[in-house]
Structures are given as C-alpha cells and as structure tokens.
Amino acid sequence: MQITGSLLRKCRKNQRKAQLELYRLCYPFLMRVCLRYKKNESDAAEMLNTGMLKILDNLHLYEENVPFEAWAKRIMINTLIDDYRKHRKRKELIEHTEPHELSTHEHNHAYNESALHMEAEEIRMLINTLPNERKEIFNLFALDGYAHKEIAEMLGININTSRWHVAEARKYLQSRIMNSKPAKSVKNESV
Amino acid sequence: MNRFDEHLRKKLDAERIEPNPVHAEQFNKLLEERNGKKRRPLLWWLWGIAIVAGAGFLVYQFSGSGKRNENLSLISNTTGTEEATADSPEETGSIGASNPGTIENTGERPVRQSLLTQGEGKDASPEKETHGQNIEANPQMRGLIEKVTSQERFHDGLKNPKILTGTTETNEPKKSGLKTTNTEISQSLAGKEAIGIKDDDKGKFPASDEAGSLRDRYPEVATINLYSKVLPVTTDDADPVPALPFITRSTLTSRVKKWHIGASLGYGLPPETGLPKKPSHLIHIGGFVQRMLNRKWSIGMDAGFAYQNGGIEFEKTSALRQYGFGLRSSINTLNLREAYAAYAGLFGQYHMGRHFVEASVSARYLYGAKGDISRFVEDDILGVEEEYLPNVWIDTEGLRKISLDAGVGYGYRIAPFMSILMKVRIPVTGFTYDRSQYFLNEDYFIDSKRQKLIPELALRFQLFRI
Numbered sequence: 001m002q003i004t005g006s007l008l009r010k011c012r013k014n015q016r017k018a019q020l021e022l023y024r025l026c027y028p029f030l031m032r033v034c035l036r037y038k039k040n041e042s043d044a045a046e047m048l049n050t051g052m053l054k055i056l057d058n059l060h061l062y063e064e065n066v067p068f069e070a071w072a073k074r075i076m077i078n079t080l081i082d083d084y085r086k087h088r089k090r091k092e093l094i095e096h097t098e099p100h101e102l103s104t105h106e107h108n109h110a111y112n113e114s115a116l117h118m119e120a121e122e123i124r125m126l127i128n129t130l131p132n133e134r135k136e137i138f139n140l141f142a143l144d145g146y147a148h149k150e151i152a153e154m155l156g157i158n159i160n161t162s163r164w165h166v167a168e169a170r171k172y173l174q175s176r177i178m179n180s181k182p183a184k185s186v187k188n189e190s191v
Numbered sequence: 192m193n194r195f196d197e198h199l200r201k202k203l204d205a206e207r208i209e210p211n212p213v214h215a216e217q218f219n220k221l222l223e224e225r226n227g228k229k230r231r232p233l234l235w236w237l238w239g240i241a242i243v244a245g246a247g248f249l250v251y252q253f254s255g256s257g258k259r260n261e262n263l264s265l266i267s268n269t270t271g272t273e274e275a276t277a278d279s280p281e282e283t284g285s286i287g288a289s290n291p292g293t294i295e296n297t298g299e300r301p302v303r304q305s306l307l308t309q310g311e312g313k314d315a316s317p318e319k320e321t322h323g324q325n326i327e328a329n330p331q332m333r334g335l336i337e338k339v340t341s342q343e344r345f346h347d348g349l350k351n352p353k354i355l356t357g358t359t360e361t362n363e364p365k366k367s368g369l370k371t372t373n374t375e376i377s378q379s380l381a382g383k384e385a386i387g388i389k390d391d392d393k394g395k396f397p398a399s400d401e402a403g404s405l406r407d408r409y410p411e412v413a414t415i416n417l418y419s420k421v422l423p424v425t426t427d428d429a430d431p432v433p434a435l436p437f438i439t440r441s442t443l444t445s446r447v448k449k450w451h452i453g454a455s456l457g458y459g460l461p462p463e464t465g466l467p468k469k470p471s472h473l474i475h476i477g478g479f480v481q482r483m484l485n486r487k488w489s490i491g492m493d494a495g496f497a498y499q500n501g502g503i504e505f506e507k508t509s510a511l512r513q514y515g516f517g518l519r520s521s522i523n524t525l526n527l528r529e530a531y532a533a534y535a536g537l538f539g540q541y542h543m544g545r546h547f548v549e550a551s552v553s554a555r556y557l558y559g560a561k562g563d564i565s566r567f568v569e570d571d572i573l574g575v576e577e578e579y580l581p582n583v584w585i586d587t588e589g590l591r592k593i594s595l596d597a598g599v600g601y602g603y604r605i606a607p608f609m610s611i612l613m614k615v616r617i618p619v620t621g622f623t624y625d626r627s628q629y630f631l632n633e634d635y636f637i638d639s640k641r642q643k644l645i646p647e648l649a650l651r652f653q654l655f656r657i
Contacts, residue, residue, distance in 0.1 A: 016222060023218050027210040036203065045214040049221050056222075120206035123199055142196035143203065170195060 003068050012059050023052055029069060030076050036139050037080045039128050051079035077144055081154050084136050118177065126176050130169055137162050138169035235460070235646055239613045243603045247545070250605055448656035451481040453608075455493055457649035459616060461502025471501030473616075473645060475534060487542055494535040497555055502645075503527050517571025523564065528582060531559035532594075545604040549612060555594045560587050595619040598647070608653040616645040 003025050010018030030051060034044035055075050062071055118126075127135055136155065140146040141162070146154075148162040155162075459473035477495015484490060536553025562585045566578040600614030 014226075016219075019222060020215065020219060023215060024210050027214070028208045031208045031214075032203065032206060035208075045211065045217065048214065049218045052218060053221055053225060118202065120203050123202055127199075142193065143200045170193070173199075174195065 005064060008059060008062065008064075008068070011056060019056055022056075026052065026055070026069075026072055030072060033073060033076050033144075034080065035124055036127060036143060037077075037084070037136065047080055047083060048076070050083070051076040054079055073144075077140070078154075081136070081140075084132070085155070126173055129176070130172065134165045134169045134172075137165040138173075141166045142170070236613065239648055243605075243611055243613070246605050246611070247603055449483045450657040451483070451489075451491075451653050452478070452655040452657065453481070453651055453653040454478050455495070455649055455651045457612075457614075457647050459645045459647035461499060461645050471499070473497065473499045473502065473647070475649075477534065479538075479651065481540075489540045489542065490538070491540070492535065492537050493553075494533070497530075497532045497534045499530045499532070501528065503530055519568065519570040519573075521566060521568040523566050526564075527560055527562040527585070529561040530557055531561075532557045540602070547602045547604070547610075549598075549600045549602055549614070551598045551600075551614075553596055553598070555596075557587055557592050557594070560585050591620060593620075596645075600647075600649075602651075610651045610653075612649040612651060614647045614649060616647050618645065 003022065007018055007022060007025075011022050027048070030048050031044060034048045034051070035041065038044040038047060055072050058075065062068065127138065130138060133155070137151055140151045140154070141148065148159045148166075151157075151162045152159045455475075455477055457473075457475045459475075461471040461473050475495055475497040477493055479491050479493035481489050481491030532555040534553050534555040536551050538549050538551035540547045540549045561582050564578075564580040564583060564585065566576075568576040568578075570576070596616050596618045598614050598616045600612050602610050602612035604610045
C-alpha cells in the first residue's frame with residue numbers, strides 16, 4: 001500500500017487507524033535514517049516515534065506536490081538533530097584523529113570497491129563508531145545531502161569545522177573498511 | 192558527490208527494514224498520551240470556568256439578592272393613583288408639575304428626591320405616610336431608597352443612572368408593575384412625541400433630562416408604578432441591606448468615577464519543552480489603569496514584571512578551535528531556563544454586566560536571563576578542562592530583547608474591586624528566534640522552537656477609583 005492523499009487526510013482528521021497505517025508505511029525508510037544517527041535500535045525507535053509524532057502534528061503543512069517521503073525524512077532528520085543538540089555529550093564532541101594520507105584517487109577507488117562488498121549493517125556499525133558530532137555531520141553531508149553551510153547553521157558550528165569533520169570521517173571510514181576486508185572474507189569463508 | 196559517499200548511501204538505502212510491532216505499540220501509546228495532552232488545556236479551561244461560575248454563584252447567594260421571597264410593600268405618593276392590589280403591591284408616583292421637585296436632571300438624586308418628597312415635600316398631600324408610616328422615619332423606606340439607588344448604579348455601569356432602573360431586581364419584573372408602567376407611559380405619549388422610551392427591561396423610563404423636558408411639555412404625562420422590594424431593617428439606625436454587600440453608602444453618594452487603578456496578578460502555562468517535557472510557568476505581577484469610556488467599553492494599560500521559567504527552548508552551541516602550541520578546542524553550550532522581563536500593554540474591554548471580554552496587546556522587555564552553561568576545553572598541552580555552571584545569569588546577547596504578544600480573554604467581576612480573567616496569550620514573537628534562517632529558507636519550521644498559545648488566569652484588584 002502506498003501513502004495516498006486519502007490516508008494523509010484521514011491522518012489529519014486524527015484517525016488513529018490511519019495514523020498507525022502511516023507509521024507502518026513510513027517505518028522502513030525513517031528507521032533507516034534513525035539507525036544511521038543512533039547507536040542502537042531502541043534509541044532509533046524512540047527517535048522514530050518522536051519524529052512520527054512531529055510528522056503527524058505538522059501534517060497540515062505538507063503540500064501534496066512535494067514527495068511525502070522526502071518531506072517526512074526531512075522532519076525526521078531535524079528531529080534527530082534536535083535530539084542531538086539536547087543530548088550532546090561534551091566529551092564526545094571533539095575527537096582527534098591522526099591525519100592519514102589516504103585521499104588519493106586510487107585509494108578512494110579501492111575503498112569504494114570494498115564498500116560495495118559490505119553489508120548495510122556493517123557500514124552502519126562502522127559509521128556508529130565515529131564520534132557523535134562527526135557522525136552527525138558525516139550523515140548530514142554525505143548521506144542526507146545537506147550542504148556544509150546548512151549543517152553549520154543547524155549545529156551552530158563553523159563551516160570549516162563541518163568540512164573538517166567530513167574529511168576526517170571519510171578517512172577514518174575508508175581505513176576501517178580497508179582493514180575490515182580480510183575479516184569479512186574470513187567470515188564469509190567460515191559460513 | 193564523493194563516490195565513496197555515494198556508494199555508502201546506496202548500500203544503506205538498499206537495506207530493507209520491516210516494521211517492528213513492539214515499536215508500533217510504543218508509538219500507539221505515544222499517540223494516546225499526546226491526545227490526552229491535547230485535551231488538557233480544555234480541561235484547564237473547564238476548571239477555570241467552573242471556578243468562576245462557582246465564585247459567581249457564591250457571591251450571588253450571599254449578596255442579599257437571594258432573599259427573593261420577601262414581601263413587597265406598597266408606597267403611595269402625594270398625587271399618584273392608588274393602584275395597589277393585594278398580590279401586587281406597588282408604589283405610584285408622578286412625573287409632572289404637580290410635584291416639581293420630584294425629578295431633576297441630575298445623577299442619582301431624582302430617585303432619592305422623588306421618594307423623599309413623598310414624605311416631606313411641602314406640596315405633599317396629607318398622605319405623608321405610607322400605610323401609616325412616615326417614609327423618612329420608616330427604615331424600610333430608607334432601605335428602599337438605598338436599594339433603588341444602588342441597583343441603579345450597579346446596572347448602569349456607574350454612569351448616567353436611569354430613574355428607577357432598580358426595579359428590574361424585583362421579584363417578577365416582567366410580570367408586575369414595571370411592565371405596566373412602561374405600557375402606561377407609552378400610552379400617554381402615543382401620538383405626541385417620541386421621547387426615546389425603550390421597550391426593554393433596562394430602558395423603560397426616560398432619562399432624567401428627558402423627563403425634565405417631559406415635565407415642561409406634558410404636566411401630567413404618566414403615572415409610574417414602582418414595584419420594589421423592601422429589605423428588612425431591624426432598627427431605625429441600622430443601614431439598609433444593600434443590594435450587594437460591597438456597595439456602601441460612600442459608594443452610592445460619590446460621583447461617577449471613570450478612572451480605575453489597580454493591581455494584577457497572573458499565572459500562565461507556557462508550552463512544555465525539552466525531552467522529557469518539563470512543566471513551565473509564567474508569572475506576572477503589575478498594575479493597571481483603566482478608563483471607562485461608557486457603560487460598555489473601557490480601555491486601559493497595564494505594566495509590571497514577568498517571570499518565565501521554562502517554555503523557552505533555546506540552546507546555543509559554539510565550537511572554537513585554536514592553533515598555537517598544540518591544538519586547543521572548546522565547546523560551549525548554553526541553555527536558557529528562566530527569563531525576567533518587564534511588560535507593558537494595552538487592553539480593551541467590553542462589559543456585559545459582570546461579564547466582560549478583553550482583547551490585549553503587550554510587549555515584554557527581557558532584562559535578564561538565567562541558564563546553564565557548559566564548557567568543555569581540550570588542550571593538547573594543558574589537557575581536558577570541563578566546567579558546568581547551572582542556573583547562572585547569562586548574557587542576553589543573541590536573544591530577542593522584546594517579545595510581542597496578543598491576547599483575548601473572558602473575565603468575570605467577582606466583586607467591584609476584583610475580577611478574574613481567563614485569557615489566551617498568543618505570542619507573536621518570542622525571546623528566541625523560532626525559525627533559523629535555514630528552516631525559513633526551506634519553508635519548514637521546527638516545532639519544538641515555536642511558542643504556542645499560553646493559557647493564563649489573572650486576577651485584577653481595583654484599588655482606587657478617580
């Protein structure tokens with residue numbers, strides 16, 4: 001079943017059944033977003049529910065010429081950012097990573113190939129090993145398509161700080177993916 | 192987009208996730224809670240209305256108007272026609288030259304003089320006593336005078352009291368003499384000249400000035416049948432029981448006062464913010480000046496101090512990286528908790544008896560704020576340094592200093608010196624910017640930063656009248 005205009009209208013009228021149906025339909029793509037930003041499933045589910053409430057509250061603002069999925073995703077991401085700002089762990093804000101000389105084109109190509117062979121869950125777990133702020137910024141920039149300027153405004157940071165975090169996150173992930181390749185092969189073989 | 196990023200995104204987007212029934216159940220509970228919270232403001236309002244209604248009922252019960260089964264007395268005057276009957280005792284008086292002192296073009300005096308003349312006027316007929324009692328000496332009659340005058344002042348909004356309007360408080364005003372009187376006046380004037388006699392309960396009799404002109408033109412215009420309740424007085428010296436306990440003799444004899452000065456105290460409930468949501472409070476205390484424009488309309492201004500605890504969602508984070516002898520990074524986070532403000536506003540009221548509705552606009556000037564500041568500094572040389580300062584006065588730079596709001600409300604005058612007002616404050620602008628430029632550009636607002644309607648309950652005490 002698709003998210004139809006009539007379903008949304010029913011949701012606007014506060015019909016519980018329709019709201020739960022909308023939740024069911026939105027769950028896959030919104031949970032995917034939440035899982036990227038949160039370290040575990042229960043936190044992600046909590047955020048998903050909070051975000052869904054916001055979506056239902058703001059449903060009257062939704063214009064039908066905009067894809068609902070994109071609109072809902074946007075609200076979800078903003079909810080996650082809000083939550084991040086509230087629960088920012090000070091100690092996790094800054095983490096220094098040793099600079100790596102891994103940004104050549106060849107290296108990138110190698111990592112891309114490696115990434116293609118990784119499962120989504122593994123990639124997500126890797127991203128989750130990033131420090132919180134870096135993870136947020138990397139998610140926003142690399143996976144959700146936000147610009148550095150937007151991220152800087154959302155998180156109250158400098159644009160260059162955002163750029164720096166993305167670059168550092170990439171380096172870190174690429175190195176981890178490279179290192180995880182043999183382990184993955186071993187795992188596959190054992191299975 | 193970077194190819195590496197693109198690959199990651201594709202991989203993640205390809206993941207298939209099935210709905211989890213446990214999560215769905217949690218969401219269902221959240222929906223229930225939310226719907227419960229949506230109903231809560233309504234419950235608050237219902238409670239407020241019930242309290243006001245209860246207070247009004249109590250005042251009504253103990254105001255003397257509850258003694259509705261008292262006997263009506265018959266008062267006869269010098270020239271009137273005796274029309275009293277056993278079941279509808281009444282007073283008849285005249286408007287005319289035969290009793291020139293009866294009605295004059297002044298505020299409350301006509302009623303008093305009219306009734307006093309019946310007992311002591313030089314033109315009074317030998318029937319100076321009503322049922323064998325001198326009116327002046329009769330405490331019941333004095334009670335009547337006070338009663339009529341006080342009712343008159345009360346009903347007319349302290350301005351332009353009309354003659355004998357107090358009779359609307361009698362047992363059955365529409366059934367008894369009041370209606371009859373109106374008919375008689377109308378009949379007497381039929382075909383002569385319109386004088387603006389109204390056909391409603393409160394405007395049955397011509398105003399004093401109109402009556403004066405009537406007297407000149409039509410010496411014997413009409414006979415007024417006055418039904419009035421005589422209140423019990425035990426001794427001659429005792430004050431008559433006033434119509435309402437708070438109307439005193441001094442109130443009755445003073446001139447109409449248009450300016451009211453008083454104090455106000457209010458309590459509001461700003462929307463809860465934060466996760467988990469914390470209760471928020473808005474308290475304001477101040478004074479007001481009110482000007483009665485006429486019996487229905489008034490305008491005024493109020494000013495005072497406002498304190499808001501919670502309901503302000505504001506968090507500012509700044510990151511600073513410095514390169515010198517090693518790298519020094521600091522993260523500062525500021526959470527605004529309390530706001531201290533001075534407020535001033537204008538309001539207009541429309542009165543319907545004791546009830547009134549109010550519309551207002553006001554501005555608050557933020558002169559102080561408290562919040563939590565946390566600092567985390569990491570220095571390559573000096574190491575890590577943390578600082579957490581809860582609930583400290585903070586620099587208000589970056590906050591909007593002036594916030595505007597509008598409001599509408601319903602009020603009830605519990606007593607002449609005290610009103611209760613239920614109001615909804617509608618913030619136009621808040622102390623914090625509710626939309627970041629980014630969200631504004633994207634035509635999307637982030638709900639948690641938006642201040643919503645603030646229900647408020649206020650008490651207004653009238654201290655002076657000028």
